[in-house]
Amino acid sequence: xxxxxxxxxxxxxxxxxxxxxxxxxxxxxxxxxxxxxxxxxxxxxxxxxxxxxxxxxxxxxxxxxxxxxxxxxxxxxxxxxxxxxxxxxxxxxxxxxxxxxxxxxxxxxxxxxxxxxxxxxxxxxxxxxxxxxxxxxxxxxxxxxxxxxxxxxxxxxxxxxxxxxxxxxxxxxxxxxxxxxxxxxxxxxxxxxxxxxxxxxxxxxxxxxxxxxxxxxxxxxxxxxxxxxxxxxxxxxxxxxxxxxxxxxxxxxxxxxxxxxxxxxxxxxxxxxxxxxxxxxxxxxxxxxxxxxxxxxxxxxxxxxxxxxxxxxxxxxxxxxxxxxxxxxxxxxxxxxxxxxxxxxxxxxxxxxxxxxxxxxxxxxxxxxxxxxxxxxxxxxxxxxxxxxxxxxxxx
Numbered sequence: 232x233x234x235x236x237x238x239x240x241x242x243x244x245x246x247x248x249x250x251x252x253x254x255x256x257x258x259x260x261x262x263x264x265x266x267x268x269x270x271x272x273x274x275x276x277x278x279x280x281x282x283x284x285x286x287x288x289x290x291x292x293x294x295x296x297x298x299x300x301x302x303x304x305x306x307x308x309x310x311x312x313x314x315x316x317x318x319x320x321x322x323x324x325x326x327x328x329x330x331x332x333x334x335x336x337x338x339x340x341x342x343x344x345x346x347x348x349x350x351x352x353x354x355x356x357x358x359x360x361x362x363x364x365x366x367x368x369x370x371x372x373x374x375x376x377x378x379x380x381x382x383x384x385x386x387x388x389x390x391x392x393x394x395x396x397x398x399x400x401x402x403x404x405x406x407x408x409x410x411x412x413x414x415x416x417x418x419x420x421x422x423x424x425x426x427x428x429x430x431x432x433x434x435x436x437x438x439x440x441x442x443x444x445x446x447x448x449x450x451x452x453x454x455x456x457x458x459x460x461x462x463x464x465x466x467x468x469x470x471x472x473x474x475x476x477x478x479x480x481x482x483x484x485x486x487x488x489x490x491x492x493x494x495x496x497x498x499x500x501x502x503x504x505x506x507x508x509x510x511x512x513x514x515x516x517x518x519x520x521x522x523x524x525x526x527x528x529x530x531x532x533x534x535x536x537x538x539x540x541x542x543x544x545x546x547x548x549x550x551x552x553x554x555x556x557x558x559x560x561x562x563x564x565x566x567x568x569x570x571x572x573x574x575x576x577x578x579x580x581x582x583x584x585x586x587x588x589x590x591x592x593x594x595x596x597x598x599x600x601x602x603x604x605x606x607x608x609x610x611x612x613x614x615x616x617x618x619x620x621x622x623x624x625x626x627x
């Protein structure tokens with residue numbers, strides 16, 4: 232049976248960044264990455280693909296090009312975990328032992344949780360930026376819109392990039408204005424949450440923009456069904472259970488999300504419906520299996536699920552794993568930092584930065600709750616370059 236000092240589950244942002252940082256303390260031959268994908272995506276740019284600003288080809292590269300040199304890549308799926316015996320069972324039945332395990336498979340899109348969504352996605356006015364192949368269809372849907380009701384949804388589960396459901400709404404609304412059809416268009420933000428954004432400082436600015444641009448907010452409502460034949464969206468009131476029906480001409484859907492099924496059914500899971508990897512929110516160490524760590528979207532860390540969060544998690548987790556390997560107690564603590572560049576039009580971004588309990592953790596010496604062109608340049612040009620050339624290589 233093959234054995235590695237470190238096994239990493241997932242070749243996404245968390246897995247690749249984690250591997251690059253672990254190489255500062257461990258040898259390449261000590262590490263194996265398990266991921267079946269041929270390609271690696273920079274998903275934050277899918278919003279701009281859906282908004283007609285960027286091309287989807289800009290967001291993808293071969294997986295082989297981002298795997299750190301010398302690290303073993305097992306191009307297969309992890310099927311089961313046996314943490315009592317420090318073992319991962321692969322899809323083909325082979326077993327791989329580890330001294331330490333970093334679990335970072337990303338999040339699962341549960342399209343099937345909304346009745347009628349899967350069969351109509353990408354047509355009949357139904358779109359979503361939460362898939363590489365669907366993002367450009369979002370732009371086609373927005374660009375072909377001639378007026379009527381446009382709905383943008385936010386689900387009841389935690390999701391990756393919680394700002395994405397509204398970013399595409401702002402870009403769509405701007406498009407409607409530019410095409411001269413805004414006056415005959417109703418724009419609705421249909422959210423299971425209680426407001427446009429969870430952090431009060433940024434919510435105040437966004438609510439002001441909603442009022443200025445005539446966007447209607449319907450909150451505490453979770454989309455549960457799409458009747459594509461009659462073009463009706465059906466949402467459940469989170470407080471009363473009553474159903475609300477809204478006729479639409481286009482609808483951008485953000486699907487329910489959860490940990491991948493193989494995580495949910497494993498001993499690593501929190502055991503609830505979402506099934507995340509159960510870790511300490513500061514050390515990222517598993518609560519029951521001390522040689523297991525988890526970062527990124529599949530972890531139970533109670534923070535926003537963003538690439539910026541991983542950028543802060545990964546260095547601390549790598550140091551904690553090194554301490555564990557040296558028989559020391561992990562002491563590097565993650566504060567819940569996350570960043571959300573909220574695109575409010577083609578040229579302006581509100582850069583929300585915050586940590587656990589909504590603590591503001593801003594980088595720049597100005598009010599980041601105000602839309603700024605400099606932050607648009609950061610979002611559109613600087614962050615993608617930083618991602619490919621620095622973050623994935625453990626340099627940022």
